[in-house]
Each structure stands twice: as C-alpha cells, then as structure tokens.
Amino acid sequence: MNPLAYTGRGVIDLFAVIGRLSVFTAQAFSHAFRPPFYPRMVRRQLWEVGYRSLPVVGLTALFTGMVLALQSYTGFSRFSAGGESAIATIVVLSITRELGPVLAGLMIAGRVGASMAAELGTMRVTEQIDALATLSTNPYKYLITPRVVAGLITVPLLVVVADIIGVMGGYFIAVGVLGFNGSLYIRNTLGTLETHDVLSGLLKAAVFGVIVTVLGCYHGFNSGRGAQGVGSATTNAVVSASILILLSNYFLTQVLFAP
Amino acid sequence: MTGTPKIRLRGLTKAFGGKPVLNGVDLDVGKGESVVIIGGSGTGKSVTLKCILGLLEPDSGSIEVDGQQLVGASADALRRARAKFGMLFQGAALFDSLSVIDNVAFGLVQGHGQSQAAARRIALDKLASVGLDKSVGELFPSELSGGMQKRVGLARAIATEPDIIFFDEPTTGLDPIMADIINDLIMKCVRDLGATAVSITHDMVSARKISDRIAMLYGGKLIWTGPTAQIDGSGNDYVEQFIHGRAEGPIKMQLRAS
Numbered sequence: 289m290n291p292l293a294y295t296g297r298g299v300i301d302l303f304a305v306i307g308r309l310s311v312f313t314a315q316a317f318s319h320a321f322r323p324p325f326y327p328r329m330v331r332r333q334l335w336e337v338g339y340r341s342l343p344v345v346g347l348t349a350l351f352t353g354m355v356l357a358l359q360s361y362t363g364f365s366r367f368s369a370g371g372e373s374a375i376a377t378i379v380v381l382s383i384t385r386e387l388g389p390v391l392a393g394l395m396i397a398g399r400v401g402a403s404m405a406a407e408l409g410t411m412r413v414t415e416q417i418d419a420l421a422t423l424s425t426n427p428y429k430y431l432i433t434p435r436v437v438a439g440l441i442t443v444p445l446l447v448v449v450a451d452i453i454g455v456m457g458g459y460f461i462a463v464g465v466l467g468f469n470g471s472l473y474i475r476n477t478l479g480t481l482e483t484h485d486v487l488s489g490l491l492k493a494a495v496f497g498v499i500v501t502v503l504g505c506y507h508g509f510n511s512g513r514g515a516q517g518v519g520s521a522t523t524n525a526v527v528s529a530s531i532l533i534l535l536s537n538y539f540l541t542q543v544l545f546a547p
Numbered sequence: 548m549t550g551t552p553k554i555r556l557r558g559l560t561k562a563f564g565g566k567p568v569l570n571g572v573d574l575d576v577g578k579g580e581s582v583v584i585i586g587g588s589g590t591g592k593s594v595t596l597k598c599i600l601g602l603l604e605p606d607s608g609s610i611e612v613d614g615q616q617l618v619g620a621s622a623d624a625l626r627r628a629r630a631k632f633g634m635l636f637q638g639a640a641l642f643d644s645l646s647v648i649d650n651v652a653f654g655l656v657q658g659h660g661q662s663q664a665a666a667r668r669i670a671l672d673k674l675a676s677v678g679l680d681k682s683v684g685e686l687f688p689s690e691l692s693g694g695m696q697k698r699v700g701l702a703r704a705i706a707t708e709p710d711i712i713f714f715d716e717p718t719t720g721l722d723p724i725m726a727d728i729i730n731d732l733i734m735k736c737v738r739d740l741g742a743t744a745v746s747i748t749h750d751m752v753s754a755r756k757i758s759d760r761i762a763m764l765y766g767g768k769l770i771w772t773g774p775t776a777q778i779d780g781s782g783n784d785y786v787e788q789f790i791h792g793r794a795e796g797p798i799k800m801q802l803r804a805s
C-alpha cells in the first residue's frame with residue numbers, strides 16, 4: 289500500500305479508537321447518576337479492586353521505598369558526608385509524587401485490568417452480556433459503571449497506603465541498615481512534605497484508576513470471539529492501560545508542578 | 548393467520564465487515580405459533596434472533612413486534628418491547644457469578660422490580676416446572692451438566708412469563724434422551740404460557756416435534772417456509788438435502804466461519 293495512505297489509515301483508526309473510548313467512558317459515568325443503581329455490584333468491585341490489591345501494592349511500595357533509600361545513600365556518599373536529610377527528602381517526595389501512584393497504577397493494571405478484561409470477555413463470548421440485555425438490564429450500568437466507580441475510589445486509597453508503606457520502607461533501611469538517627473529521619477520527612485505533594489499523587493491515582501478500569505472493561509466488553517479473542521482482550525487491556533498511565537503521568541506532572 | 552402477526556420481518560439484511568450474512572429475510576410468526584428455523588452452521592440463524600431482540604442492529608429492513616416498528620425505535624420503546632421476550636441462549640449463557648436460583652430470579656428482580664424474596668419464590672416454582680428441585684438452586688452454573696444448564700436457562704427464560712420465547716439450538720450437544728426431555732419441557736412451557744415461540748435447530752427430530760411451521764435459512768434468505776407436515780413434500784432440493792442430511796446436493800458447505 290501507498291505509505292501515505294497507510295499513515296492516514298493509522299491516524300484515522302487512532303482517532304476512531306479515541307472517540308469510541310471517550311463515548312464508552314462518558315456512558316460509564318452518566319449511568320452512575322441515573323437509576324437503577326447496583327450498590328451490591330459496587331461493593332463487590334470495591335472489595336475486588338481495593339482490598340484484594342492491597343498486598344501487591346503494599347509490597348511494591350515497601351521495596352521501592354527501601355531501594356530508594358539505598359540508592360540515594362550510595363549516590364550521595366560519593367560527594368558528601370552525612371546525606372541524611374537528603375535521603376528522607378528523596379524517599380518521601382519520589383514516593384508521594386511519582387512512584388506511589390505510578391507503580392500502584394501499573395500493578396493494578398496488571399491485576400485488575402487483566403481480570404476485568406478476561407471476565408467481561410468471557411461474558412461476551414458466552415453470550416452472558418446478551419443475556420443481561422434480554423433480562424431488562426443495561427450491561428453498561430450493571431457491569432461497567434460499578435467497576436469504573438470502584439477504580440476511581442479505591443486507587444487513591446491504595447496510594448495513601450502505598451505512600452505510608454513506602455516511607456516506612458525507606459525508614460527501615462536508613463535507620464536499620466545505614467544506621468541513621470530515626471527521629472531525625474522522621475522530622476526530615478515531615479519537614480519537607482507538603483500537602484500538594486500528596487494531593488497531586490492522589491489525583492494522579494484517581495486518573496489511573498479510571499484508565500485501568502475503563503480499558504479493562506472496554507477491551508473485555510468488545511472482546512473478539514473464542515478463547516483467542518479473550519486472550520488478546522486481556523493483553524490489550526494491560527498494555528494500553530500501562531502506556532496510557534505513563535503518558536498521562538507525564539502530562540499530569542507537567543500541569544501539577546508547572547514551574 | 549388472522550390479525551397482525553406477533554413478529555413480522557421484511558427485507559432484513561445484516562453484514563459483518565462487508566460479508567453479508569442476512570440478505571433479505573422475510574418472516575411472519577402468528578400469535579401462539581411455534582416456528583422453527585433450520586439451516587446449516589453459520590448461516591445466520593442466531594444473528595436473525597439477535598436482530599429481533601435488538602442485540603444487533605440490522606443494516607436495513609423492518610422488524611415489527613405486535614405491529615410496532617422496532618428498527619430505529621427509541622431506546623425506551625426498545626426496552627419495553629424487549630420485556631416481551633425470553634431467550635434461551637445456545638450455550639445457556641447463565642451468569643456464572645450467581646447461583647442457579649439467582650440466575651432464574653434475575654429478570655424478575657432487575658427488570659420487574661420484584662423483591663428478592665418474592666422473586667426467589669417464583670424462581671423455585673419455575674425450577675420445579677423444568678424438573679429441578681430446591682437443592683439445585685443453591686448450586687453454581689459451573690457445577691451443572693450441559694443438560695441441567697439448558698434446563699436452568701429455560702427456567703430463566705420463562706421466569707418473567709414472556710409473550711415470545713426464542714430457543715437457540717436448545718438440544719445441540721445433548722444426548723438423545725436429554726434432548727427429548729428438553730423438547731417436552733419447551734412444548735409444555737410454551738403451551739402453559741400461551742407464548743409465541745421461535746426456535747433454531749439443526750436437529751430434525753426436535754424440529755418436527757416442537758414446530759407448527761418450519762423455515763429454512765440458506766444464503767441469507769428464508770428459501771422455504773411451510774407447515775411442518777409438508778416438509779417431506781417440499782419439493783425444494785435444498786430442504787430435501789438438509790432434512791435427509793445428504794453430503795451430495797445443491798448446498799455448498801461453508802469453509803470459513805467468518
């Protein structure tokens with residue numbers, strides 16, 4: 289094919305996907321404000337997305353905080369003695385502003401986005417979504433809205449937990465391994481931290497929560513037929529959510545921390 | 548047939564990705580009638596039912612239910628029309644996150660706003676009418692055999708006492724005895740409700756048993772429609788080949804699924 293036509297087709301396809309995703313997201317949210325509501329489905333998703341992601345997110349945050357302390361210590365010891373205050377600052381700012389929300393978002397994309405795509409894809413393939421519609425139930429309202437709402441609510445809460453555990457991980461290494469003064473470390477942590485640092489991270493988390501759940505639902509809902517269709521829906525959900533998290537993180541950072 | 552037909556299809560067409568599947572389907576189904584659509588795999592039988600249910604949008608043509616045009620109707624009108632239908636899906640399509648009893652009660656709770664307790668009472672009744680007792684209600688769909696799943700699917704389809712019931716290959720994949728049990732249940736349920744039924748099958752034994760009329764779908768059109776008693780003298784080569792299951796004949800087997 290003519291390379292110009294090829295590029296053009298790619299661009300048109302891209303915009304078509306963006307358009308479909310926007311409509312999909314708008315539909316998910318608009319149903320959140322119109323009855324009937326399905327509180328049981330929301331509760332179940334809060335549990336699935338929130339509570340059940342705690343171990344993964346907590347573990348990620350713990351080791352990230354620990355490795356940050358270790359790396360910044362070895363880095364600083366090259367050109368200055370006594371970089372205690374710098375370590376506490378680096379750990380708390382990196383975790384709250386960037387690594388907490390981004391790593392939690394990526395882990396949740398792998399855990400939750402994949403399982404939503406697989407579950408809804410299977411429901412599509414086995415005609416359960418069609419069956420819902422024949423039983424006077426709107427599949428968007430019943431399946432998608434509760435998931436997106438759960439993502440919007442729980443991912444920021446998970447990031448609060450990740451922030452705390454990440455800072456604790458840094459503290460363990462700084463105090464336990466590197467032999468720094470504990471109370472000084474805590475004072476340095478709280479001294480540098482501003483409300484904006486935490487809130488900006490939580491805003492990012494809310495955006496990532498919507499990205500993961502919308503893409504998981506979108507790919508599952510529009511899954512191709514057969515086991516292969518569900519498989520690629522799952523892969524696409526995780527890959528597209530991860531890329532979109534990293535992309536939107538850059539732009540959010542630019543807006544939130546404009547010089 | 549007198550009065551307005553329950554379902555009236557005219558010139559229904561549907562293509563997927565440029566490949567035509569339905570190419571002008573015309574069909575009238577009278578009130579209380581049982582029509583069976585026969586045809587090879589992949590000829591568009593399920594697509595026809597899904598267009599009538601509003602799960603797929605036809606490319607052109609008209610679908611009237613009780614004289615009301617559904618193609619291009621408002622979302623509200625579609626929802627109201629949809630409440631007249633019950634459907635037994637090809638693979639039963641039970642919700643695997645819900646117990647059997649909640650599956651059967653689903654349409655009553657969600658669609659008709661009944662309380663959980665009242666809906667469950669009706670659901671137990673419906674389970675009994677397809678020969679399943681109370682203990683099955685607590686099981687999950689994955690714990691049931693194919694025949695049991697079909698029975699539960701049937702109970703779910705009739706739970707809201709619909710005017711019109713669709714059966715998509717109700718006996719495919721079942722042993723002959725279970726198939727006959729399902730056929731009997733279908734006839735009993737349709738008769739008890741006084742419902743109109745459209746079924747899909749390629750099992751000629753069950754087609755003859757449950758239908759008043761048979762229509763054959765081939766090449767995107769209904770190429771023959773007539774009373775069940777006349778199918779053996781249809782004089783149509785395609786129908787002849789299909790009902791006798793001959794390899795030789797005018798029907799070309801489709802190589803590709805899509």
Ligand SMILES: Nc1ncnc2c1ncn2[C@@H]1O[C@H](COP(=O)(O)OP(=O)(O)O)[C@@H](O)[C@H]1O
Pocket residue numbers: 563568586587588589590591592593594595803804805
């Ligand atoms: N949602 C869909 N998207 C694309 N193609 C479809 C879809 N549903 C059905 N088809 C295609 O339409 C044709 C008819 O399918 P179907 O009605 O399921 O056949 P059957 O007569 O066996 O029930 C098949 O070739 C199938 O691949």
Ligand SMILES: [Mg+2]
Pocket residue numbers: 592593594637715716
């Ligand atoms: Mg079919």
